[in-house]
Amino acid sequence: MLPIIAPSILASDIANLQKEVEMLNQSDAEWIHVDIMDGVFVPNISFGIPVCEAVNRHAKKALDVHLMIEKPEKYVEAFKNAGASSISVHYEACHHLHRNIEQIKSLGCKAGVAINPHTSVQLLEDVLADVDFVLLMSVNPGFGGQKFIKNTFKKILDLKSLIEKHQTNTLIEIDGGVNAENAGKLVKAGADILVAGNFVFNSSDPLSTIRNLRVQSQ
Ligand code: DX5
Numbered sequence: 001m002l003p004i005i006a007p008s009i010l011a012s013d014i015a016n017l018q019k020e021v022e023m024l025n026q027s028d029a030e031w032i033h034v035d036i037m038d039g040v041f042v043p044n045i046s047f048g049i050p051v052c053e054a055v056n057r058h059a060k061k062a063l064d065v066h067l068m069i070e071k072p073e074k075y076v077e078a079f080k081n082a083g084a085s086s087i088s089v090h091y092e093a094c095h096h097l098h099r100n101i102e103q104i105k106s107l108g109c110k111a112g113v114a115i116n117p118h119t120s121v122q123l124l125e126d127v128l129a130d131v132d133f134v135l136l137m138s139v140n141p142g143f144g145g146q147k148f149i150k151n152t153f154k155k156i157l158d159l160k161s162l163i164e165k166h167q168t169n170t171l172i173e174i175d176g177g178v179n180a181e182n183a184g185k186l187v188k189a190g191a192d193i194l195v196a197g198n199f200v201f202n203s204s205d206p207l208s209t210i211r212n213l214r215v216q217s218q
Pocket residue numbers: 008010011033035066068139140141142143144145146175176177178195196197198199
């Protein structure tokens with residue numbers, strides 16, 4: 001199966017967002033990854049609801065909103081209204097994760113749970129059947145352009161066994177440091193969705209970079 005490619009607009013030319021989104025509309029990417037950072041959960045601030053709305057005005061692809069924020073329950077409805085088709089919240093940021101997942105699904109969005117590199121996939125066992133996808137951070141969240149953490153491969157295998165044990169249809173999304181070198185191995189290990197920021201937007205030909213990521217990693 002070909003993976004879903006989700007370019008992260010964090011690495012795009014934000015001053016020319018319309019042009020960047022139109023480029024993604026022409027591409028083989030199925031999702032557009034929107035990284036929301038609050039400067040509290042992560043040591044960086046990216047952008048918020050108005051930027052998500054602006055992307056949505058031009059996007060023909062599904063918006064995949066990754067909330068790296070505290071108290072995500074306060075904002076998920078606003079992001080749904082800003083065009084989100086899937087929303088992921090961090091395990092580490094949620095006191096009532098099950099409730100947060102139900103909230104996202106009740107809005108009609110796909111629900112994802114994201115975990116940091118240090119968080120064990122085993123902790124997700126009791127919500128696995130409730131989420132549409134698990135987002136494994138393959139860098140520490142907060143910044144684009146970081147080096148891929150190799151332990152992610154082990155986490156994919158662990159998550160795969162958990163999914164098989166519970167016979168769920170949970171998809172696996174990998175986020176951080178994805179490039180042509182690791183994409184194929186990630187998909188072989190069991191990844192279904194690949195987020196890529198710098199590798200796409202810093203390449204000389206983002207359209208063929210996206211196409212190659214998708215096709216060459218099958
Ligand atoms: C990191 C973000 C990632 C990031 C990926 O906190 O969640 O989505 O934008 O960017 P690259 O592909 O450059 O590591």
